[in-house]
Amino acid sequence: MISLDIAPFKQALETEGSVVIVPHKNPDGDALGACLALYHFLSEKRFECQVIAPNGYPDFLSWLPGSEHVLIAENELDKAEDCVRRASLIFTLDFNDLSRCGVLEECISAATGLKLMIDHHIDPRPYAEVIYSDTQMSSTCEMVYNLITNLADQTALTPAISSCLYTGILTDTGSFKYPAATSTTLRIAAELVDRGADKTLIAQELFDQGHLSRFKLMGRCIDSLEVLEPYSTALMYVTEKDKHECNFRKGDTEGFVNMGLQLKGIHFSAIFIEHAEDRMIKISFRSIGDFDVNAFARAHFNGGGHKNAAGGRSESTLEETLNQFKSLLPHYLTTLKSPLS
Ligand code: 5GP
Ligand code: MN
Numbered sequence: 257m258i259s260l261d262i263a264p265f266k267q268a269l270e271t272e273g274s275v276v277i278v279p280h281k282n283p284d285g286d287a288l289g290a291c292l293a294l295y296h297f298l299s300e301k302r303f304e305c306q307v308i309a310p311n312g313y314p315d316f317l318s319w320l321p322g323s324e325h326v327l328i329a330e331n332e333l334d335k336a337e338d339c340v341r342r343a344s345l346i347f348t349l350d351f352n353d354l355s356r357c358g359v360l361e362e363c364i365s366a367a368t369g370l371k372l373m374i375d376h377h378i379d380p381r382p383y384a385e386v387i388y389s390d391t392q393m394s395s396t397c398e399m400v401y402n403l404i405t406n407l408a409d410q411t412a413l414t415p416a417i418s419s420c421l422y423t424g425i426l427t428d429t430g431s432f433k434y435p436a437a438t439s440t441t442l443r444i445a446a447e448l449v450d451r452g453a454d455k456t457l458i459a460q461e462l463f464d465q466g467h468l469s470r471f472k473l474m475g476r477c478i479d480s481l482e483v484l485e486p487y488s489t490a491l492m493y494v495t496e497k498d499k500h501e502c503n504f505r506k507g508d509t510e511g512f513v514n515m516g517l518q519l520k521g522i523h524f525s526a527i528f529i530e531h532a533e534d535r536m537i538k539i540s541f542r543s544i545g546d547f548d549v550n551a552f553a554r555a556h557f558n559g560g561g562h563k564n565a566a567g568g569r570s571e572s573t574l575e576e577t578l579n580q581f582k583s584l585l586p587h588y589l590t591t592l593k594s595p596l597s
Contacts, residue, residue: 314507
């Protein structure tokens with residue numbers, strides 16, 4: 257763990273140059289919320305500031321204040337690379353390995369600007385000069401809250417910043433459910449509400465604006481559900497055919513993997529989603545209790561994440577990937593069957 261040492265951040269912010277802020281590929285509420293909160297904070301301080309996402313973000317985040325100014329690197333690569341090359345400071349938020357920033361990986365790796373990482377994933381790669389890395393944190397947004405309130409007083413928390421930070425905390429904690437949401441996290445969330453985050457509106461924007469396509473896909477996904485009872489495991493999948501027939505939109509399958517854990521007795525849930533255009537199967541893993549999905553994703557599916565929430569990928573067919581997954585489970589029988597602690 258590298259806890260918050262405010263001095264190098266203060267020193268970095270004495271720079272005159274421009275600032276680039278980058279979330280991971282397929283940014284979620286925490287990644288984009290953290291980037292936009294920092295963007296608002298630094299813009300107020302008169303920095304020339306640009307959030308650059310490696311690729312697009314889902315519709316349900318498009319209400320986030322400032323999201324209209326986010327540059328999507330996959331759509332405007334030359335412009336994005338030029339911004340990265342010119343930047344004096346490059347903040348990388350909610351990831352800790354440059355392979356997580358898609359088309360921007362090489363450009364950021366070669367850039368001369370000072371790199372600053374703020375992140376809560378396990379095993380940070382040492383690509384950044386300034387690192388704030390704490391796996392105990394509920395979210396990168398909680399960490400950006402700590403950064404902002406150490407650099408300035410609480411009045412810096414404008415309604416826009418508060419809304420962005422609250423969004424990341426809410427989404428990364430499963431609406432405050434996961435163990436990483438501590439009493440401190442709840443106090444921070446309460447303060448963000450006091451400072452203008454509209455908790456009812458935010459929850460509606462995030463969770464109650466679903467498209468019909470999402471619900472149709474959810475039906476397919478539930479149809480695919482297989483319970484592997486001896487291993488307390490549930491698996492689901494979504495095929496390209498399902499996506500096509502249900503008019504898939506980006507973000508539609510967000511959170512589906514959690515449905516597996518709603519089944520009584522299930523400790524491990526996995527979802528396999530075909531991505532024909534990237535020629536791979538994107539996999540999400542979730543667990544409750546001791547089963548470490550980060551280690552599992554790293555060991556077998558070229559991925560990573562956190563102990564109870566991780567992702568990975570496979571270049572094999574869906575059928576082969578599912579078979580591979582099932583064949584691995586017996587090796588983990590003891591942990592998968594152990595009672596929840
Ligand atoms: P999700 O399943 O929602 O895509 O991701 C769950 C967690 O695992 C997130 O914290 C995400 O950053 C991480 N994660 C997802 N996919 C990958 C991957 O391919 N590689 C790594 N290292 N982490 C991933
Ligand atoms: Mn996060």
